[in-house]
Amino acid sequence: MTEWSDWRAVAAATGPGDRVAAEEGVRLAYRSAGLAEPAHIVWARSPREAVRLLAGAADAAGSGTADAAGEGAAALPRATGRSVRERVRSRPWAAERDRLHARLGAAGWAAHWRGTGAGLWETTGSLVDRVRTAVVTELAAGDGHEETDVRLLLLDAVLGQHDAAWLCAFDTGPGTPLEGLAAVAREAGWWWPYEDVAVVCERPTELHRDEAGRLDRADGPALAHSDGFRLHAWHGLPVPAELLDELGSLTPERIRAEENAELRRVMLEHYGYDRYLEESGAVPLHRDDTGVLWRVHLPGDEDVVMVEVVNSTPEPDGTSRTYWLRVPPTTRTAREGVAWTFGLSADEYEPVRQT
Structure with a gap:
């Protein structure tokens, strides 16, 4: 066999x-x-x-x-x-x-x-x-x-x-x-x-997938045949070819103007949630010793809520790297958001050391 x-x-x-x-x-x-x-x-x-x-x-x-x-x-x-x-x-x-x-x-x-x-x-x-x-x-x-x-x-x-x-x-x-x-x-x-x-x-003449095996390509068709039959996708989500052409020139205004919620998520993933928050006037909702909780309202879709976390272990050059963690829209505190990423409640989350 x-x-x-x-x-x-x-x-x-x-x-x-x-x-x-x-x-x-x-x-x-x-x-x-x-x-x-x-x-x-x-x-x-x-x-x-x-x-x-x-x-x-x-x-x-x-x-x-x-x-x-x-x-x-x-x-x-x-x-x-x-x-x-x-x-x-x-x-x-x-x-x-x-x-x-x-x-x-x-x-x-x-x-x-x-x-x-x-x-x-x-x-x-x-x-x-x-x-x-x-x-x-x-x-x-x-x-x-x-x-x-x-x-x-x-x-x-x-x-x-x-x-x-x-x-x-x-x-x-x-x-x-x-x-x-x-x-x-x-x-x-x-x-x-x-x-x-x-x-x-x-x-097919071309086949492009992400690590999960889903059709995925940002700069062309994810699947292509020699007669011009093509499929475009971003992490498995079907997208029109025209969207891929404009990913490099996205702005927060263009993302907010997109009426299709799924396509808007594609835009956000490509643009970067952290960059979008920084450039769209997001206001911090809460901060504590774990990080800062941010929220941005998207018309017709769930809010983008993220926790900004600074790595407590310095990089080799002495700087501290910042991470952005997307969390559920119902998150109320930074600690609750970080705890959610570990499958814990805010009360259960008591890290011995943050890395």
């Missing part, structure tokens, strides 16, 4: 994979499901392009025309046949899960999952949700396709590298029913199996 770290690398891989190996994996997945190999394997540059191709083929069925997916896009044969995802992916998937559950028992399976797929589930799952939402938004709102049709096409997808969490937990070795699916996942992104055609996506 492939190591967890190997599947983590698969889930995060970018750039061109081995198309020959991916296509052989597709054919093997069909054969393992008892199906004839697809007559055609068509590559798309992103999930958006793949769904656009498939939606265009459906729209053009019976009209004798083909719907282009944009400059540089591949073309689909006129007939794709019905989706065979159930036989190619769902059935062997369920059979392998049932086999492991029967062999390991409920407790054993739970422990096995914790040691394998659970470590990849949250990051890959959240990324899949973001991609699906963006594809629906762009194709339904931008291209005019029916939203229901787009969502149904997305349900036909096998997730390729983003199925890493499950593939990590399963036996995908030579001769197993999931060998073909694993081979595709190692070299490609999402793919759509139909009776006569398989549409396979290239992996």
Whole structure:
């Protein structure tokens, strides 16, 4: 069984994979499901392009025309046949899960999952949700396709590298029913199996995450494909590209003027809460031997409340460093705020030495 770290690398891989190996994996997945190999394997540059191709083929069925997916896009044969995802992916998937559950028992399976797929589930799952939402938004709102049709096409997808969490937990070795699916996942992104055609996506060209595994980039797209499909995010929060362009020129006035509370928080994180307090006329509410409590009112959002704390241990150059700790809006004293950061009440907080 492939190591967890190997599947983590698969889930995060970018750039061109081995198309020959991916296509052989597709054919093997069909054969393992008892199906004839697809007559055609068509590559798309992103999930958006793949769904656009498939939606265009459906729209053009019976009209004798083909719907282009944009400059540089591949073309689909006129007939794709019905989706065979159930036989190619769902059935062997369920059979392998049932086999492991029967062999390991409920407790054993739970422990096995914790040691394998659970470590990849949250990051890959959240990324899949973001991609699906963006594809629906762009194709339904931008291209005019029916939203229901787009969502149904997305349900036909096998997730390729983003199925890493499950593939990590399963036996995908030579001769197993999931060998073909694993081979595709190692070299490609999402793919759509139909009776006569398989549409396979290239992996993204860029992927940027923060330490928690969330999409994150302040100076460009956090996820990008070669056809221009992009996702922008700041610590996992979806943001418009225009916001990233103005992060370097933010002012307290611009931050206060932002009506969207989530975007305002992005601005505050980037600008710095301490800097915002200093430049926006914040008034200290309370001070004691632990620090100074500050509060700034934000229209339509919870107040920004922070404790200014001076490190009692001097730096090597003799100076004392100042820290800013964001605390709940209900905080009434500096001691209460500092104690909250340790999970204590103000009465319980009695440090022997501050560092």
